[in-house]
Amino acid sequence: MKSFGIEFVPMDLYWRTAYYSIQAEKLGYDNVWITDHFNNRNVYVSLSVVANYTERIKLGPGVTNPYIVHPVITAQSVASLNEIAPGRIVCGIGAGDRTTLEQVGVGMKSPLRAVREAVGVIRRQIAREKGAYEGRMFQMSEGARFNFKVQNRIPIYVGAQGPKMLRLAGSIGDGALINASHPDDIREAVKHVKGGVERAGRQMADIEIAAYTSFSVAQKEKSARKPVVPVAAYIVAGSPPSILEKHGISLKVADQIRNDLANRRWGEAFGAVDSNMIEAFSICGTPDQCIGKIEALFKTGITQFVTGSPLGPKVRASIDLFGREVLPHFKESS
Amino acid sequence: MSYRWLIKKIPTSKYEMLAERFMDALLEAKEGGNVPSSLVKAILYYSAQDHLASETSLVTLLEALASVDPQLTVSILEEFGLEEVDLPQKPAE
Numbered sequence: 001m002k003s004f005g006i007e008f009v010p011m012d013l014y015w016r017t018a019y020y021s022i023q024a025e026k027l028g029y030d031n032v033w034i035t036d037h038f039n040n041r042n043v044y045v046s047l048s049v050v051a052n053y054t055e056r057i058k059l060g061p062g063v064t065n066p067y068i069v070h071p072v073i074t075a076q077s078v079a080s081l082n083e084i085a086p087g088r089i090v091c092g093i094g095a096g097d098r099t100t101l102e103q104v105g106v107g108m109k110s111p112l113r114a115v116r117e118a119v120g121v122i123r124r125q126i127a128r129e130k131g132a133y134e135g136r137m138f139q140m141s142e143g144a145r146f147n148f149k150v151q152n153r154i155p156i157y158v159g160a161q162g163p164k165m166l167r168l169a170g171s172i173g174d175g176a177l178i179n180a181s182h183p184d185d186i187r188e189a190v191k192h193v194k195g196g197v198e199r200a201g202r203q204m205a206d207i208e209i210a211a212y213t214s215f216s217v218a219q220k221e222k223s224a225r226k227p228v229v230p231v232a233a234y235i236v237a238g239s240p241p242s243i244l245e246k247h248g249i250s251l252k253v254a255d256q257i258r259n260d261l262a263n264r265r266w267g268e269a270f271g272a273v274d275s276n277m278i279e280a281f282s283i284c285g286t287p288d289q290c291i292g293k294i295e296a297l298f299k300t301g302i303t304q305f306v307t308g309s310p311l312g313p314k315v316r317a318s319i320d321l322f323g324r325e326v327l328p329h330f331k332e333s334s
Numbered sequence: 335m336s337y338r339w340l341i342k343k344i345p346t347s348k349y350e351m352l353a354e355r356f357m358d359a360l361l362e363a364k365e366g367g368n369v370p371s372s373l374v375k376a377i378l379y380y381s382a383q384d385h386l387a388s389e390t391s392l393v394t395l396l397e398a399l400a401s402v403d404p405q406l407t408v409s410i411l412e413e414f415g416l417e418e419v420d421l422p423q424k425p426a427e
Contacts, residue, residue, distance in 0.1 A: 013366050015374040019357075022381045053382045316361055 002298060002330050005031030005210060005306035006319070007062055010041035014049050017041075020319055021050040025057040027323025028331055033062025033092060033177075033212070033306060036069065037100050044077045051085035058088045062212070062306075063159035063177060065096030066118035067106045071138060074118070075125035079150045087152040092177050093118055094159025097238050099258055112164055113137055119156050119172050126150045157210065162240055163192045170196020175208035177306070181283050183296045185243065186211050190301040210304035211297050216284040216312045217322050224284045227310035233269045235281040237261050247280035283307075287325035294330070305330075335420050337400070341392045344414050353387040355410055356395035365402040373398040 006024045008017045021032045032050055036043040043061045050059055060081075064074050074093065082089045095111035117135035124133055125146060133140040155174035160166040169176035170193035178189045190209060197204055214231045218224040236249060237258035244254050253272055260269035278284065283293045294305050312318020344352060360366060360377075373394055380391035400407040400421050411419045 015369075015378060016361055016366065018378050019361070019381055022378065026384070049378075053378045055382075314358075314362075316358060 001303065003030040003208070003304045004327055004330070005029065005033055005062075005212075005304055006311075007033045007035065007212065007306055007308040008046070009035045009037075009309045010043065010046045014041055014046050016315075017046050018049040018053050020315055021057065021059070022053050023316065023319050024323070025054045027319065028327055029057060029323070031090065031210075031304065031306070032057055032059040034059070035309075036061045036064040037097065038068060038104060039100065044081065047081055048084060051081055051088070054085070054088075056088075058090050059085065060090035060154075060157075061092050062090075062157070063092035063094040063096075065094060065101070066114045066137075067096055067101055067108065068104070071118035071121035072125060072140070072144070075122040076146070078122070078154050079126055079146065079148070082150060082152050082154060089152070090155050090157060090175070091122065092157040092159050093122070094177070094179075095165065097234075099234070099237050099262055103262060110137065112168055115158060115165065116168060116172060119158065122156060126154055155208075157208070159212070160189070160193075161243065166192035167196035167199065169193055170198075170207065171200035171202070172196075173207055175210060175304075177210050177212045178302070179212050180243075180281075181211070181213040181215075182247070182280050183293075183300055185246070185280075186297055186302060187300040194301075204301075208304055209302045210306050211300075211302045212306045213297075213308050214282040214284075214310070215290075215307040216282065216310050217287060217290050217307075217318050217326065218312050219286060219321070221285050221289065223313045224286065225278060227313050228278050228282045228284050229270050229273045230266070231308075231310050232273045232277045232281045233257050233261060236273070236277055237269075239281075247276065249277060249280065287321060290322070290326050291329050294326070298330075336422055337393045337396045338389075340411060340416065340419065340421075341389055341396060343416055344392075344411075346389075348414055349387045349389070349392060352410075352414055353392060353395060355413070356392070356399055357386065359399055359403065359406055359410065360395065363399070363402045363406075368402050369398045370401060373401070 006029050010017050034043050034046050078089050078091045117138045121138050128145050132142045157175035157177045158169035158173035159177040160169045161179045166189050176193045180186050216224045216228045236254050257269050257272050376394045380386050385391050408419045
């Protein structure tokens with residue numbers, strides 16, 4: 001079964017994110033994912049509003065991280081959201097974005113352990129387990145439990161990009177959110193997720209695999225490409241060297257972009273983005289071009305395609321275009 | 335001229351198009367954060383209910399846009415055939 005998600009970065013006013021989410025629900029999207037960065041609007045405030053004005057679509061943070069937000073608070077937040085939108089909440093968690101973490105002096109220490117333990121803590125809290133949790137990064141005593149019951153299951157998706165995190169997603173996640181857009185990267189990522197699934201004695205059918213892409217659609221290719229540039233800059237800045245080298249992107253240029261972004265030199269950072277970076281790190285183009293690219297991604301084994309930021313030159317028009325000219329191609333065929 | 339009076343002057347056959355035009359303008363408005371929250375909540379409610387192009391919703395959209403960009407509001411109303419539009423005055427603060 002193919003499903004479709006949409007990602008919002010709450011840089012925009014909360015009511016606009018809510019409006020776009022309503023629009024996405026009506027057009028047949030299955031999931032709304034909202035990013036969690038300290039410098040944008042709060043993810044759970046945004047999700048609460050979306051939950052209030054939607055009826056069917058699933059929603060959750062995509063993704064939060066265990067460094068800035070303690071997993072006990074993540075568990076509390078998604079459990080509370082579940083009371084507004086019962087059975088529709090999902091929780092995406094990953095190691096976070098290195099650039100943003102460094103801005104507030106938080107190091108990305110032991111990311112695999114941090115994510116593994118955070119998932120354990122969130123599950124423990126939601127299930128109101130009685131025993132203590134003794135992790136190396138997180139510890140909880142026997143009495144550290146919710147005073148309320150969570151009525152629905154909340155699937156946890158692990159956001160991943162590198163091989164080890166992808167395997168972890170396969171071994172412990174209800175889903176994997178693959179942070180990539182190029183079919184070669186996603187094919188390889190799915191292979192790693194599968195490795196994790198097998199190592200944990202699970203079946204591929206047990207988990208959903210979502211490609212979390214940087215996406216832009218417009219009637220004209222040129223219009224679709226333009227808004228991708230800033231997003232591509234952030235992806236280049238946050239990508240591990242192995243990914244950059246694979247796409248022939250100079251580590252020196254990537255370092256420069258990372259430095260420019262950290263110092264808010266937007267012109268320099270975005271000016272360094274070339275078409276190779278756009279091809280490597282986004283799905284963009286006309287509706288027909290997007291259909292072709294998305295078909296290639298589904299062939300890699302993913303089960304959910306997420307249209308991530310920037311979505312297009314005009315968000316409302318691009319969501320509408322995707323919903324009317326791209327999504328039916330897949331929904332009708334499945 | 336009340337907001338409702340202005341909307342009633344526009345043919346109902348144009349309501350759908352007018353709602354889209356207002357919505358696009360609100361989504362692009364630089365001062366979108368200044369739309370009163372009671373109007374924002376009403377707009378989200380009408381969107382969720384698929385009633386964005388109803389007369390009552392259009393009155394809300396018009397009032398919301400007028401609160402942040404009166405000049406654009408007037409020009410949109412003129413596009414839809416209204417002449418010499420005089421927006422209701424905001425109550426003195």
